[in-house]
Amino acid sequence: MSRFLIKRPLPHGGRLVERVVRDPERAKKMIKGCPTYDIQPTLHYETGVPVRNVYREIMSICYGFFSPVEGSMCQAEVERILKERRLLNEWIFPYPLVFDISKEDYKKLGVGSGDRLVLNLKGKPFAILDIEEVWEISDTEELAHKTFGTPEDNPEVVRERFNKKHPGWVIYKSLNPIVLAGKYTIINEPVFRPPFDRFWYPPRKAREEFDKRGWRTVINHQTRNVPHVGHEFLMKNAAFTGDLEPCHGILVNAIIGVKRRGDYPDEAICEGHEAVNTGGYIKNSRHLPTICLWDMRYGNPLESLLHGIIRQNMGCTHHMFGRDHAAVGEYYDKWSTQILWNEGIPSFGFDAPPTDVPYGLEIRPQNMREFSFCPTCKEMAYSETCGHEREKLSGSFLRGMVAQGVQPPSIIMRPEVFKVVVKWWKHFGYPFCNEKYVINKEKELEVDLKDL
Amino acid sequence: MADYFIDVLLDENRMAKLKGTGLEDNIKYRFAGELKLVEVHVSEETKNKVLETFDTARTDSRNAITDVPVAFLRELFNQVAEKKSLGDDVVEAVLAKSDEIKELAAKESEFLPAPEID
Numbered sequence: 001m002s003r004f005l006i007k008r009p010l011p012h013g014g015r016l017v018e019r020v021v022r023d024p025e026r027a028k029k030m031i032k033g034c035p036t037y038d039i040q041p042t043l044h045y046e047t048g049v050p051v052r053n054v055y056r057e058i059m060s061i062c063y064g065f066f067s068p069v070e071g072s073m074c075q076a077e078v079e080r081i082l083k084e085r086r087l088l089n090e091w092i093f094p095y096p097l098v099f100d101i102s103k104e105d106y107k108k109l110g111v112g113s114g115d116r117l118v119l120n121l122k123g124k125p126f127a128i129l130d131i132e133e134v135w136e137i138s139d140t141e142e143l144a145h146k147t148f149g150t151p152e153d154n155p156e157v158v159r160e161r162f163n164k165k166h167p168g169w170v171i172y173k174s175l176n177p178i179v180l181a182g183k184y185t186i187i188n189e190p191v192f193r194p195p196f197d198r199f200w201y202p203p204r205k206a207r208e209e210f211d212k213r214g215w216r217t218v219i220n221h222q223t224r225n226v227p228h229v230g231h232e233f234l235m236k237n238a239a240f241t242g243d244l245e246p247c248h249g250i251l252v253n254a255i256i257g258v259k260r261r262g263d264y265p266d267e268a269i270c271e272g273h274e275a276v277n278t279g280g281y282i283k284n285s286r287h288l289p290t291i292c293l294w295d296m297r298y299g300n301p302l303e304s305l306l307h308g309i310i311r312q313n314m315g316c317t318h319h320m321f322g323r324d325h326a327a328v329g330e331y332y333d334k335w336s337t338q339i340l341w342n343e344g345i346p347s348f349g350f351d352a353p354p355t356d357v358p359y360g361l362e363i364r365p366q367n368m369r370e371f372s373f374c375p376t377c378k379e380m381a382y383s384e385t386c387g388h389e390r391e392k393l394s395g396s397f398l399r400g401m402v403a404q405g406v407q408p409p410s411i412i413m414r415p416e417v418f419k420v421v422v423k424w425w426k427h428f429g430y431p432f433c434n435e436k437y438v439i440n441k442e443k444e445l446e447v448d449l450k451d452l
Numbered sequence: 453m454a455d456y457f458i459d460v461l462l463d464e465n466r467m468a469k470l471k472g473t474g475l476e477d478n479i480k481y482r483f484a485g486e487l488k489l490v491e492v493h494v495s496e497e498t499k500n501k502v503l504e505t506f507d508t509a510r511t512d513s514r515n516a517i518t519d520v521p522v523a524f525l526r527e528l529f530n531q532v533a534e535k536k537s538l539g540d541d542v543v544e545a546v547l548a549k550s551d552e553i554k555e556l557a558a559k560e561s562e563f564l565p566a567p568e569i570d
Contacts, residue, residue, distance in 0.1 A: 261561070262508050262519050323513065334513070373483050391482050396510070396518035397459060403522050405567040406461055409486030418569070425566040434561045 004243045006217055008210070009362035011313045013068025013091045016203055019185045020062055024452055027187035031125055031452075035109055036118040037101070039126070041258075041442045045140075045174040046164065049435060050442040052171045056257050056293035057097050058119070058127050059447075062186040063202035065292050065310045071183035072099035075135040078179075082146040084349035085305070090359040092349075093309065094302040096147060099129055099184075100137070100176040117180065118187075124449040125188050132182040137175060144172035148299055148331070154347040157301055157336035166331060167260055168297030190447030196256065199270045201290040206251070207315040209288065215249035217242045219318035219366060220311040222304075222326065223254050224296060226264045226272035226421055228413050230393040232281055233371040233380040238320040239286070241366045250287045251316055253307075256446060257295035260328070262399065263433045266291075266446070268424040272417045279416035290314075293446065300325055300332040301340040305354055305361075312363040320366045341365035373411060402431050456499040458517045458543070460529050462488040469529075473536040492528060492538050502543065505550050506557070521557035522564065 011017075021027045041050035060066050068091055073081070077088045078096040087093045101109070111117055112134055119127045137143055148169055149158040162169040192200050201209060210218055219242075221235050240246045252273045256266045264272070273289035276282050292310055297303055303326035304319075311319050325337035333339065342365075344350035344357075354360045374381035376388040383390070393412055401408050407418055425431040462470070462479065467488065470476060478490050494502070499517060503509050508519045527549060531542040546553070 329510070375484065378484060392514045394512040394514055394516065394518065396512045397514070397516060400459070400518055400520075400525065401461060403564065404461060404525060405565070406463070407567065407569060409483045411483045411486055422566050422569055425564075429563045430561070431564060431566070436562065 002244055006243045006317050006364070008207070008216065008315050008317060009312050011064065011067045011203065012309045012361060013089070015067070016064040016313060017061065017067040017070055018064050018204065019070060019183065020189060021185060021187045022189065024188075027125075027452060030185075030187055031116075031118045031128060034116045034118045034128070035111055036120050036125070037105070037109060038120045038123070042100075042171060042174050042176075044170055050438060051167065051174055051258055052295040053258065053442060053445070054099055055121050055126065055445065056295060058184045058186065059190070059293045060310075061097070062127065062184055064313055065203060066093075066097070066306075067203070067309075067313045069093060069097060072129065072179065072181045073097055074133040074181040075179070077181075082143075085302070086349065086359070092305065092354055092357065092360050094299065094305040095297060096143070096172075098175065098179045098181070101178050101180065102176045103178055105176075106134070106178040111180070119184075121190070122445065122449055125452045126190065126449060127184050127186045127188075129180055129184055130182045131180050135179050135181065137177050137179060140173050140175050140177070143175070144169045147172050147297075148302070149348065154345070156345050156347055157333045157339060158331065159333055160329070160331045162331055166298065166329060168299055171295060171297060188449055188452045190449050192447055193444075195267055195270055196291060196446045199254070199289055199291040201288070201314070203313040203315065206290065210249065210315050213249060213285065213288075217247045217317045218249040218251050218315065219247040219320055220251045220253055220307075220314075220316040221320055222307050223252055223269065223273065224259065224263065224326075225395055226268055227276055227417060228393055228395065228398055228408075229380055229411065230371045232276055232414075233382075234320060234322060234368055235287075236282060237371070237382065238318075238366045238368055241318055247318060248286070250282060251311065251314065252287065252289040253311060253314065254289065254291050255294050255296050256291045257293055258438060258442070259296065259433050261433055261435065261438070264399075264421065264431070265424050265428060265433055265437060266441075267427075268421050271420045271424070275414065275416040275420050279414055281414060296326065298326055298328040300327040301336040301345060301348070304337040304340060308354065308361045308363050308365070312361055316363055318364045318366050320368055322368050323370060338365075338367040341367060399432065456494040456496065456511060456515050456517055457491040458494060458520070458525075458528060459489045460492060460525065460532060462490065466529060466533075469533045473533065475532070475536060475538065478538055490532065490538055492532065492542055493540070494543050495540050498540050498543050498547075501547055505547060506554075521553060522560055523553045523556035527553060
């Protein structure tokens with residue numbers, strides 16, 4: 001076998017976390033006599049609009065997307081993450097993940113360390129939390145600043161102090177003060193609603209699917225957007241990385257969760273990516289659109305670290321990163337993700353890239369610049385190879401066009417993709433996420449639960 | 453000083469309205485000529501006003517102001533045609549109607565008619 005062959009990496013942390021009980025009788029026994037708590041969405045500290053739902057974190061943790069994380073984090077773990085972006089077991093991880101409740105609810109529940117709490121979703125038992133520690137967040141605003149960094153503490157990449165215009169900062173600022181830390185276990189597997197059901201490939205299933213398809217090397221495309229042709233070219237060209245031959249597969253992994261007003265609905269995002277392969281622009285046999293549940297924090301370099309972890313756990317060998325990866329506004333340097341993966345960011349605890357530090361990642365970054373239309377070449381062209389002046393593609397420019405009811409030229413958005421946008425536009429009465437969509441979605445969620 | 457701008461898309465109807473205004477020379481043909489538009493140029497100060505007035509508004513990687521309400525873009529075109537200008541003055545005129553635009557934007561954030569496509 002050639003020494004150039006790249007092998008599929010092990011899950012982050014060495015083993016895939018799977019904390020799902022599939023036997024209903026066992027599940028019933030596990031929850032008998034335990035106190036219950038109805039999961040509620042985290043509400044924006046000013047507007048009261050949902051900004052996060054911890055059920056998504058529980059799903060992603062228990063199905064192994066965030067391996068080796070197994071639950072809500074204790075205080076020491078959160079403090080270590082904020083300082084060094086490492087878990088207590090040394091493996092790198094970017095964000096604090098906590099199960100937070102109000103002081104009133106905590107009092108009412110009367111639970112403590114050693115207790116088991118049943119977490120209900122939509123009125124039905126969904127998961128358990130085995131409480132190991134109860135701790136209090138002293139200042140959520142400080143937590144929010146430490147989570148994303150500040151220009152003073154992280155001058156390499158943070159350009160602007162985070163504020164309420166940043167959705168991720170708002171999530172941490174809006175947390176309840178009491179944290180119940182401990183491991184989660186799903187005891188009643190949710191059933192995904194269409195169209196999400198056909199995109200659900202948790203890490204074990206994704207790895208099995210890669211085997212089935214004969215994919216040894218797989219490059220991931222991170223998305224929270226309906227694809228335009230620039231995205232398509234990014235995928236196609238990044239796929240030429242690999243080892244002896246281009247990557248066997250392109251995994252599209254869409255982040256599904258609470259989003260900003262103005263983003264496309266999650267349904268349109270999933271089906272929009274699917275339309276790229278059903279339309280033949282990327283062969284179905286080389287392309288797999290999937291989802292991961294997570295309320296985006298828009299943490300640019302830190303978010304890219306989480307994305308690397310998720311996709312390594314899913315079995316990808318490569319991950320493409322572009323400009324302003326998972327960013328909003330101008331809080332971070334627009335290339336900060338690539339700075340992290342190229343050289344590290346010492347103030348975040350990385351003196352070297354996350355692939356070159358102990359207990360780091362094995363997934364390989366493919367740092368890409370930009371694709372845009374070149375009127376001289378008369379095709380989509382790469383910024384680093386095309387010598388002409390190009391016409392930049394911007395997602396928000398496209399959204400403006402869509403909102404005005406103008407069908408984007410096929411040279412920038414495939415008609416099959418636009419059809420999907422219009423399909424869900426008709427369904428929701430609006431082409432993007434609006435307040436109504438966000439509120440309804442949090443009521444309905446992506447899943448239904450069976451009786452236990 | 454950064455040069456910010458707002459794209460104003462032109463369909464046949466809008467093209468007709470610009471005819472004879474002297475703005476025809478400013479029409480840009482994008483993406484192999486499939487898209488026609490004019491760019492309204494905006495100072496840093498006016499850009500900040502737009503971002504402050506409309507909470508969804510932001511600038512993208514091209515320095516374009518995006519994610520403004522559709523009502524804003526409609527009024528922007530009206531002002532371009534009326535003032536025969538592509539400068540700050542048209543955006544200032546739109547901002548002067550911001551209360552009206554916000555009212556329309558609130559309605560449009562509930563419902564926008566979808567285009568009929570094949």
